[in-house]
Amino acid sequence: MLRLGIDVGGTFIKAGVVDENYTILEKVSIPTGADQGFISVVNTIARTARLAAKKVGRPLEDFACIGFGIPGLINPKSGVVVLAPNLEGWKDVPFLTEIQKLLPVSVYAGNDANCAVVGETLAGAAKGCKDVVMLTLGTGVGGGVVCDGKLFTGGQGLGAELGHMVLSMDGNTCGCGMQGCIEAYCSVTAFVKQTKAAMAAYPKSLMHAYAKEAGEVDGRTAFECSKAGDLAAQTVVNTYCRYLANAIGSLVTIYRPETVLIGGGLSNQREYLMDKLNALLPKYTFASGSIGVPPVCRATLGNDAGTIGAAYLDIM
Amino acid sequence: MLRLGIDVGGTFIKAGVVDENYTILEKVSIPTGADQGFISVVNTIARTARLAAKKVGRPLEDFACIGFGIPGLINPKSGVVVLAPNLEGWKDVPFLTEIQKLLPVSVYAGNDANCAVVGETLAGAAKGCKDVVMLTLGTGVGGGVVCDGKLFTGGQGLGAELGHMVLSMDGNTCGCGMQGCIEAYCSVTAFVKQTKAAMAAYPKSLMHAYAKEAGEVDGRTAFECSKAGDLAAQTVVNTYCRYLANAIGSLVTIYRPETVLIGGGLSNQREYLMDKLNALLPKYTFASGSIGVPPVCRATLGNDAGTIGAAYLDIM
Numbered sequence: 001m002l003r004l005g006i007d008v009g010g011t012f013i014k015a016g017v018v019d020e021n022y023t024i025l026e027k028v029s030i031p032t033g034a035d036q037g038f039i040s041v042v043n044t045i046a047r048t049a050r051l052a053a054k055k056v057g058r059p060l061e062d063f064a065c066i067g068f069g070i071p072g073l074i075n076p077k078s079g080v081v082v083l084a085p086n087l088e089g090w091k092d093v094p095f096l097t098e099i100q101k102l103l104p105v106s107v108y109a110g111n112d113a114n115c116a117v118v119g120e121t122l123a124g125a126a127k128g129c130k131d132v133v134m135l136t137l138g139t140g141v142g143g144g145v146v147c148d149g150k151l152f153t154g155g156q157g158l159g160a161e162l163g164h165m166v167l168s169m170d171g172n173t174c175g176c177g178m179q180g181c182i183e184a185y186c187s188v189t190a191f192v193k194q195t196k197a198a199m200a201a202y203p204k205s206l207m208h209a210y211a212k213e214a215g216e217v218d219g220r221t222a223f224e225c226s227k228a229g230d231l232a233a234q235t236v237v238n239t240y241c242r243y244l245a246n247a248i249g250s251l252v253t254i255y256r257p258e259t260v261l262i263g264g265g266l267s268n269q270r271e272y273l274m275d276k277l278n279a280l281l282p283k284y285t286f287a288s289g290s291i292g293v294p295p296v297c298r299a300t301l302g303n304d305a306g307t308i309g310a311a312y313l314d315i316m
Numbered sequence: 317m318l319r320l321g322i323d324v325g326g327t328f329i330k331a332g333v334v335d336e337n338y339t340i341l342e343k344v345s346i347p348t349g350a351d352q353g354f355i356s357v358v359n360t361i362a363r364t365a366r367l368a369a370k371k372v373g374r375p376l377e378d379f380a381c382i383g384f385g386i387p388g389l390i391n392p393k394s395g396v397v398v399l400a401p402n403l404e405g406w407k408d409v410p411f412l413t414e415i416q417k418l419l420p421v422s423v424y425a426g427n428d429a430n431c432a433v434v435g436e437t438l439a440g441a442a443k444g445c446k447d448v449v450m451l452t453l454g455t456g457v458g459g460g461v462v463c464d465g466k467l468f469t470g471g472q473g474l475g476a477e478l479g480h481m482v483l484s485m486d487g488n489t490c491g492c493g494m495q496g497c498i499e500a501y502c503s504v505t506a507f508v509k510q511t512k513a514a515m516a517a518y519p520k521s522l523m524h525a526y527a528k529e530a531g532e533v534d535g536r537t538a539f540e541c542s543k544a545g546d547l548a549a550q551t552v553v554n555t556y557c558r559y560l561a562n563a564i565g566s567l568v569t570i571y572r573p574e575t576v577l578i579g580g581g582l583s584n585q586r587e588y589l590m591d592k593l594n595a596l597l598p599k600y601t602f603a604s605g606s607i608g609v610p611p612v613c614r615a616t617l618g619n620d621a622g623t624i625g626a627a628y629l630d631i632m
Contacts, residue, residue: 073603083606091606131471147470154463155447155572156607164602166566168485169501169559176602178565185485243485249494250482254570256471286480286492287389290399290407291472 001064002056004049005311007112007303008070010034010086013045015052016307022123024304028052037089039098046102065106067310069115070095076110076157076313108313114151114160116299117144118309118316120261124301131257134299135162135248137191137264140175141183145255151316152255163187167247185243188219188265195222195236202232223269241276248277249284252293263299270298317380318372320365321627323428323619324386326350326402329361331368332623338439340620344368353405355414362418381422383626385431386411392426392473392629424629430467430476432615433460434625434632436577440617447573450615451478451564453507453580456491457499461571467632468571479503483563501559504535504581511538511552518548539585557592564593565600568609579615586614 079096143162395412459478
């Protein structure tokens with residue numbers, strides 16, 4: 001049977017029709033209108049679902065279920081969204097109850113980073129694995145964990161906020177208001193800050209010319225100049241990799257996954273990034289001499305991971 | 317039916333006969349002879365089990381099962397002990413296979429800190445809770461987690477080594493060889509080091525007289541002098557509480573337990589310690605303003621937690 005996976009983003013609501021082989025048959029995207037408030041967005045989500053069904057010429061009743069990836073804290077059992085910073089007014093709202101009123105099949109919801117790890121585990125880089133940790137490096141750091149073949153979300157389904165584990169006590173201030181979170185060191189936002197600080201310290205670094213040509217300093221600046229042999233850029237990249245490997249080592253110490261996946265923009269650095277992380281990981285993982293460490297790999301499905309994962313939340 | 321819970325320690329093997337109400341009816345303790353090697357210790361363990369059964373006048377066949385708490389890394393499914401630093405030669409040894417040959421009922425094994433959280437959840441401070449995190453503060457920091465009523469041990473059962481999560485990147489060296497582990501800041505060993513450093517810096521601190529009378533600097537020194545109003549001691553205690561609260565906050569962010577239990581010697585500081593931790597926790601927990609934080613409580617069963625938990629490993 002077909003399923004619908006819907007990514008509820010701050011800008012767009014993206015629906016995908018997913019088949020039994022985890023293939024996305026059709027996609028639909030509608031502006032969220034996040035400023036219109038909760039009930040209005042819920043209506044738009046239902047409309048997106050109907051549109052996606054129409055695109056494959058089937059009534060919604062023919063779908064096995066519809067799953068939603070939510071950019072925030074959601075209790076998957078009650079379906080209450082505790083907080084979704086990019087969606088105005090989504091604070092302690094009964095999302096699943098409200099959306100169920102508008103849709104004729106079973107609905108499920110999960111945090112968007114959790115949907116991504118489900119997608120990658122079912123159909124992507126972690127296919128066949130029962131224990132997986134995934135970090136999505138973007139504006140923030142999203143985290144998802146699969147344990148023994150099931151999505152791990154902790155008590156009330158509100159846990160596994162891996163990006164807000166402490167990495168450096170009393171360290172850099174995080175967007176969440178706490179200090180020293182993994183996100184404050186390993187997000188693309190943090191990496192760009194680290195890049196800019198090095199550029200300020202090294203006026204002759206290649207990074208200046210590179211950023212000028214690109215029009216801005218972004219996640220590529222230091223990586224590309226590092227590959228080109230720029231010493232300041234290499235220091236930025238190596239320091240960042242040390243931060244990230246330390247965070248991953250902590251996660252491996254707790255979860256002992258078969259594989260660690262890296263998603264988000266920086267994962268496009270592929271082997272250049274993964275090789276460094278894999279080389280550093282044993283140093284930052286408990287008992288790595290006795291137990292070894294899992295491989296750190298690039299997530300392969302991109303944004304589709306979240307769509308596929310949302311569609312299959314019911315089995316995880 | 318009766319059960320046997322056996323704590324395999326580096327110095328003593330302690331067996332307890334546990335009934336359906338989680339009451340320990342009889343206890344037996346035999347020197348481990350840890351230097352005699354794996355097979356010899358396995359034989360001693362079996363002997364301890366038979367002795368405990370004899371003490372209640374029942375054959376081992378009458379017991380529902382026997383569970384073992386192991387001070388090291390153990391895969392609970394395979395029963396292989398990967399490493400147990402205090403037991404000579406226990407490196408990749410098939411513990412459950414060998415002990416099963418000597419005993420007539422089903423056997424189960426788990427890490428000792430995991431047994432403790434099982435005991436406290438079934439019969440102690442977390443009775444009735446489905447999601448629990450417990451830290452045992454001793455020479456090291458032991459960790460145990462119950463998620464949705466089940467013991468959480470991660471992939472291969474080798475995870476949840478909470479004491480070796482990172483707290484301070486590039487920070488103090490831990491006994492495990494890594495840097496910045498929770499254990500390197502929050503163990504009693506670390507706390508005594510922090511106390512001694514403050515004593516060296518403040519020769520007039522009350523801690524000198526207190527330690528002289530007690531015969532040594534231990535986990536009580538700073539706490540008792542802090543209660544007596546000594547400023548240097550108060551700084552030691554408050555700094556330690558900040559470390560520990562930060563570690564607990566990270567664990568709450570991941571596991572979202574209903575309660576966090578503190579066991580080990582320092583938990584004897586009761587409200588004096590717990591009040592400080594509870595006051596600090598919101599600062600170090602993600603989204604505490606929206607979700608709140610669980611209470612930090614003292615574990616109540618002491619060493620019995622491990623015995624009861626080992627006896628009931630099969631249902632967790």
